[in-house]
Amino acid sequence: MTPRAAAREAPRMRAWSRDRNMWVRRASIVSLIRPIREGLALDLAYDVALRLHRDDHDLIQKAVGWVLREAGKMDAKRLERYLRAHGPSIPRTTVRYAIERFPAAERRALLKVTRTRGL
Numbered sequence: 001m002t003p004r005a006a007a008r009e010a011p012r013m014r015a016w017s018r019d020r021n022m023w024v025r026r027a028s029i030v031s032l033i034r035p036i037r038e039g040l041a042l043d044l045a046y047d048v049a050l051r052l053h054r055d056d057h058d059l060i061q062k063a064v065g066w067v068l069r070e071a072g073k074m075d076a077k078r079l080e081r082y083l084r085a086h087g088p089s090i091p092r093t094t095v096r097y098a099i100e101r102f103p104a105a106e107r108r109a110l111l112k113v114t115r116t117r118g119l
Contacts, residue, residue: 010044017051029067036070065097087114
């Protein structure tokens with residue numbers, strides 16, 4: 001998706017994130033990779049990611065982690081704040097994908113902070 005299309009299609013991406021079809025839900029987040037790499041659609045990416053955190057499908061969890069990692073390349077501090085704010089509700093697969101590019105010490109700290117409550 002082009003950056004201009006991402007802005008125009010934001011309502012559709014949000015709607016797709018709630019679709020019954022897993023492939024449509026996955027497309028709602030993966031289609032944002034190109035605009036994110038151009039520094040655009042970051043707000044939309046975090047919004048769609050938040051909507052998909054409860055999805056049980058591993059391909060969705062991996063896709064969300066991938067997109068969060070790409071968003072983190074644009075603004076690592078924002079990704080860290082997001083993970084700290086929503087950590088326990090984010091699947092571990094997603095967290096691990098999202099933090100791959102962080103230094104080892106930061107990865108360990110984020111894994112600890114994002115652990116599900118009660119563990």
